[in-house]
Amino acid sequence: MQKEVVRLEHVRKVYPMGGEQVVALDDVDLTLAQGDFVAVMGPSGSGKSTLMHVIGLLDRPTSGRYLFNGQDVSKLGADDLADLRSHRLGFVFQSYNLLPRTTALENVELPMVYAGVPESERHRRALAALEIVGVPNMAQHISNQMSGGQQQRVAIARALVNDPTLILADEPTGALDTKSSDDVMRLFARLNAERGMTILLVTHEPDVGRRAKRIVTFRDGRIVADAPTEDPSKTVAV
Amino acid sequence: MTILTLLMIAWEEIVRNRVRSLLTMLGMIIGVAAVVITISIGVGARTAISAQITGLGSNLVIVIPGSVNLNGVRTGTGAASSLTPADGLALAKLPHVAAASPGVGMRTQVIAGSSNWSTTVLGAAPTYTYIREWHMASGSFFTDADVAASAKVCVMGQTVADNLFAHGVSPVGKTILIRNVPFAVIGTLARRGQSAGGQDQDDTIIMPYTSAMQRLTGNTFVNAIAVSADEERFIPLVQSEVVQLLEQRHQIVGTMPDDFDVRNLEDIANAASASATTMEFLLAGVAIVSLVVGGIGIMNIMLVSVTERTREIGLRIAVGARASSILAQFLIEALVLSGVGGLIGVVLGVAAAAAVAIFGHWPMVVPAAGVVLAFTFSALTGVFFGYYPASKAAHLNPIEALRFE
Numbered sequence: 001m002q003k004e005v006v007r008l009e010h011v012r013k014v015y016p017m018g019g020e021q022v023v024a025l026d027d028v029d030l031t032l033a034q035g036d037f038v039a040v041m042g043p044s045g046s047g048k049s050t051l052m053h054v055i056g057l058l059d060r061p062t063s064g065r066y067l068f069n070g071q072d073v074s075k076l077g078a079d080d081l082a083d084l085r086s087h088r089l090g091f092v093f094q095s096y097n098l099l100p101r102t103t104a105l106e107n108v109e110l111p112m113v114y115a116g117v118p119e120s121e122r123h124r125r126a127l128a129a130l131e132i133v134g135v136p137n138m139a140q141h142i143s144n145q146m147s148g149g150q151q152q153r154v155a156i157a158r159a160l161v162n163d164p165t166l167i168l169a170d171e172p173t174g175a176l177d178t179k180s181s182d183d184v185m186r187l188f189a190r191l192n193a194e195r196g197m198t199i200l201l202v203t204h205e206p207d208v209g210r211r212a213k214r215i216v217t218f219r220d221g222r223i224v225a226d227a228p229t230e231d232p233s234k235t236v237a238v
Numbered sequence: 239m240t241i242l243t244l245l246m247i248a249w250e251e252i253v254r255n256r257v258r259s260l261l262t263m264l265g266m267i268i269g270v271a272a273v274v275i276t277i278s279i280g281v282g283a284r285t286a287i288s289a290q291i292t293g294l295g296s297n298l299v300i301v302i303p304g305s306v307n308l309n310g311v312r313t314g315t316g317a318a319s320s321l322t323p324a325d326g327l328a329l330a331k332l333p334h335v336a337a338a339s340p341g342v343g344m345r346t347q348v349i350a351g352s353s354n355w356s357t358t359v360l361g362a363a364p365t366y367t368y369i370r371e372w373h374m375a376s377g378s379f380f381t382d383a384d385v386a387a388s389a390k391v392c393v394m395g396q397t398v399a400d401n402l403f404a405h406g407v408s409p410v411g412k413t414i415l416i417r418n419v420p421f422a423v424i425g426t427l428a429r430r431g432q433s434a435g436g437q438d439q440d441d442t443i444i445m446p447y448t449s450a451m452q453r454l455t456g457n458t459f460v461n462a463i464a465v466s467a468d469e470e471r472f473i474p475l476v477q478s479e480v481v482q483l484l485e486q487r488h489q490i491v492g493t494m495p496d497d498f499d500v501r502n503l504e505d506i507a508n509a510a511s512a513s514a515t516t517m518e519f520l521l522a523g524v525a526i527v528s529l530v531v532g533g534i535g536i537m538n539i540m541l542v543s544v545t546e547r548t549r550e551i552g553l554r555i556a557v558g559a560r561a562s563s564i565l566a567q568f569l570i571e572a573l574v575l576s577g578v579g580g581l582i583g584v585v586l587g588v589a590a591a592a593a594v595a596i597f598g599h600w601p602m603v604v605p606a607a608g609v610v611l612a613f614t615f616s617a618l619t620g621v622f623f624g625y626y627p628a629s630k631a632a633h634l635n636p637i638e639a640l641r642f643e
Binding site: 059079082085091097100110115 | 243247254549550552553554555556557558559560561562563636637640
């Protein structure tokens with residue numbers, strides 16, 4: 001049995017909207033083991049983004065227990081959560097969220113700034129991360145002058161630069177064309193296969209979901225299916 | 239997160255938005271420059287005024303004769319013949335009086351060889367140079383022995399010397415004729431320039447008051463007695479002592495009006511500096527308003543900046559920034575904006591103060607304390623007005639921030 005990275009027990013998330021209580025997560029149990037590559041799928045409003053925010057320590061469950069790396073995080077303070085995000089989590093977003101007018105290198109260095117990594121090491125590690133995601137020669141490019149695929153690669157480099165336990169990707173291919181989308185998914189598969197990185201990605205594109213090793217399907221805040229991908233050969237087709 | 243890292247982040251952000259940063263700083267620049275100019279003008283004007291006042295003499299109290307009533311016609315102050323040299327000697331013995339000098343003045347023609355010149359001849363005591371803080375350019379001042387002997391000696395100001403003697407010829411040792419009485423010139427006075435009233439102070443001849451009275455005017459009264467208090471704080475005391483002693487000597491009792499008048503140069507100085515103070519308050523008001531407006535400008539831009547950078551803030555929180563780091567980042571950004579603005583303001587203010595000083599003919603004074611005060615105040619304004627936007631940024635919900643369009 002591999003080490004558990006994430007363990008959600010009876011997690012419920014309710015938030016008010018327009019005078020009503022919206023149940024975003026309803027009694028969710030989910031476990032991610034180290035090395036997992038999971039795609040969370042489901043229609044919009046099914047609770048997959050909320051799940052990502054709860055797992056990503058950006059939001060707290062209304063009730064239930066959340067163990068991250070075996071640690072109960074529900075009682076941690078805001079600063080401890082920030083430190084966990086800094087050292088243990090990497091985020092990839094649909095809209096890349098690179099800092100504007102900033103070089104790729106500086107963007108990748110950003111998480112290390114908050115993790116307190118010394119400048120010289122930041123530099124070295126950021127370059128290494130850009131190398132891993134396949135854009136080693138774009139270090140000095142300004143973020144808004146790169147293509148979508150390139151920006152997302154830089155964003156992935158930023159997510160993995162602190163060597164996190166878990167990478168959370170929210171619709172990482174949502175803004176990309178088919179070719180770039182394919183490249184990004186290959187990159188995730190490679191990071192998972194070669195580096196054993198645990199990856200959780202949220203998507204509503206079945207083609208993208210199939211590239212993961214396991215698919216968790218959400219509907220109305222509940223997990224309605226949780227199964228390995230039918231054709232695992234696709235995940236290893238790197 | 240070290241302060242240095244935060245400073246770097248803030249600085250990069252400021253440089254990245256050069257125009258916006260400069261516009262934000264403008265309020266601070268104007269505010270601080272206004273404060274520096276205000277302080278500098280205020281202190282400069284005050285220095286100029288006090289230099290003019292001290293030029294009249296140190297801790298000076300002047301006694302002049304009062305008015306007289308001649309058959310119902312009242313003369314102005316100074317017309318009475320009530321003060322005597324003996325009054326002067328008595329006043330000199332009062333406690334806290336450093337020196338007292340009777341003064342006898344007249345305007346008359348003086349002749350030296352083939353040159354002649356109309357000037358003011360003043361009879362005074364040897365302490366006169368001390369009272370007026372006047373130094374000798376050459377030769378020496380007359381002494382008590384000269385006073386006792388009503389000696390025919392005098393010293394002259396530079397203007398008189400220039401007009402009676404050729405350039406390069408020392409007047410010392412020469413003899414001049416004043417109302418046909420020969421006087422030996424024993425010294426020349428250092429150049430003093432114009433008085434506060436615009437008179438040429440160097441256009442004068444000074445001799446023992448006894449000589450002036452006995453050999454020139456034939457009067458037994460003096461025109462004034464200059465009294466010098468030993469310390470500035472004793473001026474009011476000396477003033478009342480003088481009044482008391484003179485009333486006693488002149489047998490003035492009850493409701494009888496004084497036949498003399500005592501004047502204090504401080505009163506003149508105070509009136510002059512009161513107008514400077516009014517101007518300072520006015521300018522300080524303007525300066526404070528500009529600083530506050532500058533601060534509000536910084537708050538405005540910071541608020542816009544926080545809104546504009548909502549996603550960036552969300553991202554920073556997501557990659558592990560603590561709320562305190564975000565708060566510090568924006569606070570430091572406000573601080574750097576106002577600080578750099580303040581620095582530029584100080585430079586501009588000093589330059590403007592120098593220009594005003596040249597234009598206003600007063601010494602250029604930029605007190606370091608004032609500059610530090612203005613700069614500190616600008617930085618504090620930045621922190622004060624930067625806090626609200628910074629706290630807004632620090633407490634953004636990262637999920638909403640990341641979704642912000």
